[in-house]
Amino acid sequence: MAYKRSVYQKAKEALDARRAQADQLQQLRHAEVASRCPAVLEAEREMAFCGAELIRIACQGENTQEQIAALSQRSLDAQARRANALTEAGFAPDYLDAVYTCPVCKDTGTHGNYYCKCYLDLIRQTAKESIKGAAQLKKCTFETFSLRYYSDMPDPALGRSHRQIMSSICAYLRSYAETFPKGAKSLIMLGKTGLGKTHLSLAVVNRLLDRGFNVYYDSAPGILDRLEKDHFNRNYQDDELQEDLYKSDLLVIDDLGTEMVTSFTLSALYQLVNERINDGLPTLFSTNLTPAELEAIYSQRLTSRILGTCDILQFYGKDVRQQKAREGTV
Numbered sequence: 001m002a003y004k005r006s007v008y009q010k011a012k013e014a015l016d017a018r019r020a021q022a023d024q025l026q027q028l029r030h031a032e033v034a035s036r037c038p039a040v041l042e043a044e045r046e047m048a049f050c051g052a053e054l055i056r057i058a059c060q061g062e063n064t065q066e067q068i069a070a071l072s073q074r075s076l077d078a079q080a081r082r083a084n085a086l087t088e089a090g091f092a093p094d095y096l097d098a099v100y101t102c103p104v105c106k107d108t109g110t111h112g113n114y115y116c117k118c119y120l121d122l123i124r125q126t127a128k129e130s131i132k133g134a135a136q137l138k139k140c141t142f143e144t145f146s147l148r149y150y151s152d153m154p155d156p157a158l159g160r161s162h163r164q165i166m167s168s169i170c171a172y173l174r175s176y177a178e179t180f181p182k183g184a185k186s187l188i189m190l191g192k193t194g195l196g197k198t199h200l201s202l203a204v205v206n207r208l209l210d211r212g213f214n215v216y217y218d219s220a221p222g223i224l225d226r227l228e229k230d231h232f233n234r235n236y237q238d239d240e241l242q243e244d245l246y247k248s249d250l251l252v253i254d255d256l257g258t259e260m261v262t263s264f265t266l267s268a269l270y271q272l273v274n275e276r277i278n279d280g281l282p283t284l285f286s287t288n289l290t291p292a293e294l295e296a297i298y299s300q301r302l303t304s305r306i307l308g309t310c311d312i313l314q315f316y317g318k319d320v321r322q323q324k325a326r327e328g329t330v
């Protein structure tokens with residue numbers, strides 16, 4: 001896995017918190033039992049004594065067999081007395097055992113020589129929570145993308161129905177996300193508002209995060225705000241700017257063309273796009289603008305740099321959000 005460092009750090013903190021919570025609960029239960037049932041404490045003291053004695057005798061290495069057998073029996077008797085005392089006082093026999101979120105690794109994150117599945121899941125979950133619009137990310141997967149909002153009537157100008165075209169785009173993006181980073185090109189999604197560009201962008205993001213890639217997603221205004229702040233505000237330190245924007249395995253720039261275009265944003269965007277191309281790192285753009293409109297907003301140099309290096313995915317259809325709103329399914 002190659003998420004950014006802060007993801008691993010946050011996941012580790014969450015794991016530590018789980019363990020601390022389990023310890024705290026165990027201590028609380030212990031105090032509760034101790035106040036109501038002193039026999040349990042007496043049995044535990046006996047068990048601790050037997051354990052210490054067993055170690056001492058093993059270290060001395062003399063005449064050990066009989067003493068070990070006797071101490072082991074004494075310890076077992078104490079355990080039985082502890083269990084009985086708990087039950088008699090109305091507690092479950094395992095009431096004093098630590099309650100871990102993951103009983104396999106006892107919330108340590110490792111199991112034998114391997115990372116435990118719970119820890120890997122926690123890292124993935126943390127990576128997803130760190131994405132802008134994490135709530136939307138949950139809903140937007142390939143599985144939840146419905147083609148039924150796209151007409152199956154052939155479009156005479158295209159020779160195919162919008163549904164067929166969107167089905168091909170969906171299949172292409174699924175394959176892109178499954179085979180990434182092998183041969184992954186930059187992509188640009190073109191099409192009017194509400195045709196599923198953000199949904200499918202996030203579906204790619206979802207899958208790549210599941211597969212352990214460092215993906216950064218934000219709108220063009222969000223990304224340019226961040227670059228602007230970093231550039232102009234001397235008191236502001238953005239430690240993750242490089243990892244997120246310049247070095248991420250995939251950068252997703254949603255809603256290109258909705259940002260305020262200034263000479264700074266033009267040059268910052270060009271530098272970002274160019275640097276990623278030179279480093280062989282793909283970018284996924286989406287925009288409501290046509291190539292001609294993009295060129296009118298940005299320089300011809302930037303527009304042709306983007307369009308010249310991207311596979312173009314032209315979306316067709318009628319505003320899905322409006323259709324869903326009419327159906328009351330939003």
Ligand SMILES: [Zn+2]
Pocket residue numbers: 102103104105106107108109110116117118119
């Ligand atoms: Zn575990």
